[in-house]
Amino acid sequence: MNIAIIGCGGVGKALLELLERQQNLLAKENLYINVKYIIGRHDDARVALADPELDAAVILTPTNKDNGQPGLDYARAFLSAGKHVVTADKGLIIHGYRELQDLAETKGVKLAMGCTTGGALPSINAGIFDMAGSSILSIEGILNGTTNFILDEMEASGCEYADALAKAQQDGIAEADPTLDVEGWDTAGKLLILTKVLMDERVTLDDVQVEGICRLTAADIQRATENGCRYKLVGRAAFDASGKLKLTVKPEQIPEGNLLYPVGGKNKAVRYVSDTLGELVIMGGASGTTPAAASVLRDLVSIHRKRI
Amino acid sequence: MNIAIIGCGGVGKALLELLERQQNLLAKENLYINVKYIIGRHDDARVALADPELDAAVILTPTNKDNGQPGLDYARAFLSAGKHVVTADKGLIIHGYRELQDLAETKGVKLAMGCTTGGALPSINAGIFDMAGSSILSIEGILNGTTNFILDEMEASGCEYADALAKAQQDGIAEADPTLDVEGWDTAGKLLILTKVLMDERVTLDDVQVEGICRLTAADIQRATENGCRYKLVGRAAFDASGKLKLTVKPEQIPEGNLLYPVGGKNKAVRYVSDTLGELVIMGGASGTTPAAASVLRDLVSIHRKRI
Numbered sequence A, B: 001m002n003i004a005i006i007g008c009g010g011v012g013k014a015l016l017e018l019l020e021r022q023q024n025l026l027a028k029e030n031l032y033i034n035v036k037y038i039i040g041r042h043d044d045a046r047v048a049l050a051d052p053e054l055d056a057a058v059i060l061t062p063t064n065k066d067n068g069q070p071g072l073d074y075a076r077a078f079l080s081a082g083k084h085v086v087t088a089d090k091g092l093i094i095h096g097y098r099e100l101q102d103l104a105e106t107k108g109v110k111l112a113m114g115c116t117t118g119g120a121l122p123s124i125n126a127g128i129f130d131m132a133g134s135s136i137l138s139i140e141g142i143l144n145g146t147t148n149f150i151l152d153e154m155e156a157s158g159c160e161y162a163d164a165l166a167k168a169q170q171d172g173i174a175e176a177d178p179t180l181d182v183e184g185w186d187t188a189g190k191l192l193i194l195t196k197v198l199m200d201e202r203v204t205l206d207d208v209q210v211e212g213i214c215r216l217t218a219a220d221i222q223r224a225t226e227n228g229c230r231y232k233l234v235g236r237a238a239f240d241a242s243g244k245l246k247l248t249v250k251p252e253q254i255p256e257g258n259l260l261y262p263v264g265g266k267n268k269a270v271r272y273v274s275d276t277l278g279e280l281v282i283m284g285g286a287s288g289t290t291p292a293a294a295s296v297l298r299d300l301v302s303i304h305r306k307r308i
Helices: A010-021 A023-028 A046-050 A071-080 A090-107 A123-129 A145-157 A161-170 A185-199 A218-226 A289-304 B010-021 B023-028 B046-050 B071-080 B090-107 B123-129 B145-157 B161-170 B185-199 B218-226 B289-304
Strands: A002-006 A034-039 A056-059 A084-087 A136-142 A208-210 A229-239 A245-255 A268-274 A279-284 B002-006 B034-039 B056-059 B084-087 B136-142 B208-210 B229-239 B245-255 B268-274 B279-284
Touching: A002 A010, A002 A071, A010 A023, A010 A034, A010 A289, A034 A046, A056 A071, A056 A289, A071 A084, A071 A090, A084 A090, A084 A289, A090 A185, A123 A136, A123 A185, A123 A268, A123 A279, A123 B123, A136 A185, A145 A161, A145 A218, A145 A229, A185 A208, A185 A229, A185 A245, A218 A229, B002 B010, B002 B071, B010 B023, B010 B034, B010 B289, B034 B046, B056 B071, B056 B289, B071 B084, B071 B090, B084 B090, B084 B289, B090 B185, B123 B136, B123 B185, B123 B268, B123 B279, B136 B185, B145 B161, B145 B218, B145 B229, B185 B208, B185 B229, B185 B245, B218 B229
Parallel strands: A002 A034, A002 A056, A056 A084, A208 A245, B002 B034, B002 B056, B056 B084, B208 B245
Antiparallel strands: A136 A229, A136 A268, A229 A245, A268 A279, A279 B279, B136 B229, B136 B268, B229 B245, B268 B279
8 A cells, every 4th residue: 555644743753653563463464555755844745646556645734723724635635636535634624524525435535534533542433333223322522631631630639720731731741832622622623523424413613612621720620529520621412402413512520430530641532322332432542643643554454454 | 135033032133123223224324134034943044045145144042152052053054155144142253263254254255243242332343443553462341241230239239249149130130040141151251252353362261260250248349349449350361471361250359540440330341452552441332132233233234334
């Protein structure tokens, strides 16, 4: 399988390493992945697009939640050229999912985005494969590791939000500009993708009511603890009493005994409730560039196996 | 898709109901399942075997842990006749997995067994799809709902094992003869299947060190609670320090904070540790004949989608 990597930052470099490290495992199923092009911001993609031997494009451009660019145009171009697209860029899925999915189907290729909704956490695949023959009625998730770490830290040490954020930044968990994470937009984007893909609902970011964790105080956390609860930043898609789908991202008090209660540190989790298969909770999905790259590789393997 | 149902007890009847109930959902992906044969203990399978229009056999014979019969012979016959086989019978997988898998590959058909390792809990599929491109290093699971319910009951009420068992039987959760569940053989069978399929290890039931929950007393449970722990019947496949794979089924004290700690009632869960995708924990899988049937249906849908 000949691939092009578009945007080769941390995840891209980790993918290059991983492709070497997992070579023998992949060879067992006759999968030989050859990185034929690495295309950065200033490179011309036309040679890759015109290459009949190129099978897939791995689009690792940074997420732009406003319009999905530049990833969206890359995805359009490579799908139009009949190449599979695997992406970790949430922006292009949020803004182009339906269009790109239709384009992929027309061209007989695949669009895979397992990495966009929790990295190594197999939230999309679990929803598609493990709920086959059943309908997903609601989605609930702890989808952002950084905010989960901050809330954990506030509970463990009794400190205020600003101190916990500073610690997360020191540890390299929170970014220098943590806005997208702590204000809930990262979670909202992931929730939106899951809702589009798994519940087949046409929703936009404007439909998500978003509240971050910045206003939580040490006193709030303390009160939750006294009530046997723990704050988590929860993304939720569920139908209300009148049958309308509601999308929310907000800090919720999760009671002890709830399966999401022990999801600590940078961990993530998602819960699907279905009509016939009961509920399914998946947890895990290590954070960092290597697990994110492993999630991209998982999509490439699934395409090779013709399983997505 | 024309199917034959072999052994039509509780799960079979639930499947018939479900096929009607999910008709519209399945029609959306052009899947029309027609039950052409229902084959009981005294029926002759030869007409079905010789029917060129039959696509798949759903084998729901009772689990026979000693030799896998009669399910094993049915599976051999239908795979040899070029029919897909979906089964909920653990015995035939325990005794025939490698042989049947090879036979299926030779004949270009599929062998699906999603229901054998926790019913609706997608333990096998999660291991195959969600860990693609990665190696599973260890498996740990609460794989039996009945024993989990009994342990929960002992903890909640402080009662002895015999009383908790009696309650489980009253509630229709434990069978009249609960031996396979409470002595750990059901868990051992599921662990064995997961180990064969996901770690590609050639192991037999004799390789599993099995200890049930019957000897646990109210005092044991009490001591665990005082230690901040909870007993769970855990099936575990892991390599020891010398690199030898060890398979155990035994009651283990799970500390608070562990993701498996809140898995209560009849719930089930499994944890995979991988080399590059971190760990994955999946929980849920409602118990009962309908979720078991939904799990069989999930396999039929996956075959239709050519995804397994």
